[in-house]
Amino acid sequence: TEDYRSMWTDLGLDLDAHDALLGVLGSAYKDIYLAQKNRPEGMGYFDFVMSEVHGLRIKELMDEKAAGGKIIGSYCVFVPEEIALAANATLVGLCSGADFAMEEVEQLLPRNTCALIKSAFGFKLGKVCPYLESADMIVGENTCDGKKKAYESLGHLVNNLYVMDLPQMKTDNGKALLKKEYLRFKEAVEALTGVSITKESLKSAIGVVNAKRAAIHRLSSLRKADPAPISGLDGLLANQVFFYDNPARFTASVHKICDELEARIQDRKGAFPEKTPRILVAGCPQAVPNWKLPMIVETSGAVIVGEESCVGERGTRHLTDDTGSTLDEMMDALVDRYFQVDCAIFTPNEQRLLHIREMAAAYKADGVIHYGLQFCQPYLMESIPVEKALEEKGIPCLRIETDYGMEDMGQLKTRVEAFVEQL
Ligand code: BJ8
Known part of the structure; x- marks a missing residue:
């Protein structure tokens, strides 16, 4: 609709490129998903969500922002959604699964970079991702070398990148680092939203x-x-x-x-x-x-x-265990939960x-x-x-x-x- 088009323009999307992307996405969905036989009826909900993935859902996020909420984008399951939610922010995944603007991407990243990282850059450079553009904070993390180094370049393309360090070993030291980084992230999110996380809000x-x-x-x-x-x-x-x-x-x-x-x-x-x-x-x-x-x-x-x-x-x-009786115990429970991701x-x-x-x-x-x-x-x-x-x-x-x-x-x-x- 026209409403969506002005929303996308306000977000700084390239409307022509975005139309092209939605066109490809729509026909792929039809050929791959809607062509399946014997689907559960309940999947109709996901068909709807996918048809509105850059429409209604973005409108909802913009409404949350208008009401004072913040949007945080992440590229990794180590970024705890609980901390975002507890401080009145919404966490969205930014990883993308399609090639876009590859020629421009390969001016910033070596050709032999994985498709996931290239795709994240392509959606930024091609100005086609409303999630990325609506995010008030984008979280990168030190995981593989590819992502770790790519965030250095991404930091020049966006002005709101936050980088989280992560351990590489499942040792006591590793766990202590994760805890420190989650506490630092909590503070950064609180500073972003102006909302202090409490025991109750985290629970x-x-x-x-x-x-x-x-x-x-x-x-x-x-x-x-x-x-x-x-x-x-x-x-x-x-x-x-x-x-x-x-x-x-x-x-x-x-x-x-x-x-x-x-x-x-x-x-x-x-x-x-x-x-x-x-x-x-x-x-x-x-x-x-x-x-x-x-x-x-x-x-x-x-x-x-x-x-x-x-x-x-x-x-x-x-x-995550939510029975902790203090905020610190609940932060520990979060660390325990995420530390198990293999x-x-x-x-x-x-x-x-x-x-x-x-x-x-x-x-x-x-x-x-x-x-x-x-x-x-x-x-x-x-x-x-x-x-x-x-x-x-x-x-x-x-x-x-x-x-x-x-x-x-x-x-x-x-x-x-x-x-x-x-x-
Ligand atoms: S916790 S899997 S979401 S880092 S595919 S970018 S590893 S070169 S994505 Fe991941 Fe977090 Fe780990 Fe999960 Fe690098 Fe490999 Fe590319 Fe990858």
Whole structure:
């Protein structure tokens, strides 16, 4: 509508480029999502959210800002949403899953940078991301070398970058660093919003985020059924929308879908027939609109039953203890919760291997596909021990390495089909 166009102009978006992006996104969604058969009706909610992802949701964020709230953008699941919420700010995910303005990007970043980082730059340089432009604070974090160094350049493109340091080892020192950094972040967010975080506000924020994660846990757990009541594409979409949507509405919508999925399981109704080979995907985060791998897998005779990823179970699996009786105890509980995230930037990272094995068993996966983005050293390096750990348990593993381009679609499909065939 006209309202949205003036909102986008006010945000400084390049309307022509943005129209082009929405056009591509809309037709990809139609071809990939709406073309699926046997979808749960509740997915209509996510269809609506996606059709309004740069419209209604941005309008809501602008309304929050007009009412005195602040928007904080983040590129990593280590940035605690609870702290933002407790200080009257809304946290949104900024990672993006599509190539944009690549020529300009490659003037700032080496060609051999992972697609996720390039995409974040492309959306900034191309002026097409209303989330990025509406953010009052953008949080970078010292995770992989690619992101860590890229934020130095991003700092020249935006004027509100905040960089969080993160540990690399799961030691006492590492945990102490995380606590210090969360306290420093808390102060920065309080300074941004002018709202002091209290024991009560943090407790209530922990409750909101726990509820959102618990809803996703319920959804994930229903995917253990055979036939799988929901496709991997739709499961991934729920995990992607997790980063954008209003938390309470998201939680309610996911529960509604879960009620429907429970009924489907009772009726033995699936998104795919019973005994369809089941795949667990492990590896790099798949940000919206990166639907490349699930689209290939689910048009190759298999169904994806889980994502070991930050856009998935690695990001959501733990809840935060909200029973602390002081603000400091609750900050400690947050640190305890986030410290368990087993990102591949940690060394050693044995827990992740165990979690992948656990997930393969819990979701009754016939095989695991390790999804590595090209030039992502942490996950590509770790894919080899992951494959070994799975082989020890007799679980077949296919390691793929790809980017956001479509050039390797045919080759990937051939490899995935061959893998599914042997399961
Ligand atoms: S906690 S996975 S969200 S850092 S794909 S940019 S690792 S070169 S995204 Fe992540 Fe936080 Fe870890 Fe999760 Fe670097 Fe690899 Fe690119 Fe990556």
